[in-house]
Amino acid sequence: SSYFPSWVMHCTERTFVAIKPDGVHRGLIGRTIARLEDKGYSLVALKLLKPSRTLAESHYESLRSKPFFGDLVSFITSGPVCAMVWEGKDVIGQVRKLIGNTDPLTCAPGTIRGDFGIDIGRNIIHGSDSISSAEREIQLWFHSEELVDWNPSLHEWVYEKV
Ligand code: GDP
Ligand code: MG
Secondary structure: OOOOOHHHHHHOOEEEEEEOHHHHHOOOHHHHHHHHHHHOOEEEEEEEEOOOHHHHHHHOHHHOOOOOHHHHHHHHHHOOEEEEEEEOOOHHHHHHHHHOOOOHHHOOEOEHHHHHOOOHHHOOEEEOOOHHHHHHHHHHHOOHHHOOOOOOOOHHHHOOOO
8 A cells, every 4th residue: 555665565465364163262362462563563453253164164164075174164253262363474474374283283382382392183273375355255254344554663673665
């Protein structure tokens, strides 16, 4: 958006992140947000909700044929889910790295799933896996007026001017 100085225009990639019900129940919202803030990324939207079945099924529609799909949808709809949009340079790929592999037992220590999870069906957090899925998921979970355009003052200390 034109609100950003030209030198941060390349830092406006966005991703959808959700702390799943296990992460919320275990009190991991604050620490998860802290990790993404610590990296230098900026929060664009945030809400706590109990997702509808329609929302959960459409979020995970590519997994509809999997044997665990029913359990996955029941789990996600049990809520609460902390749904967020984060912004910054390469945020989609970097958040996937910060989260770790799908199976927490294969994650490196230091990743969110590696530090806090054990079972694949209780892996704490979701992050979009590509530009197209990020766009789809942000639209699915948020109305456009819920996305906040702001100019974080830390940008000038996180990004080198180009
Ligand atoms: P992600 O992008 O790393 O979250 O992984 P996927 O998109 O492949 O799967 C979405 C979610 O479905 C995962 O985060 C897990 O919660 C769940 N899931 C994936 N594979 C399995 C599985 O083999 N068994 C079970 N129980 N859940 C799975
Ligand atoms: Mg996925």
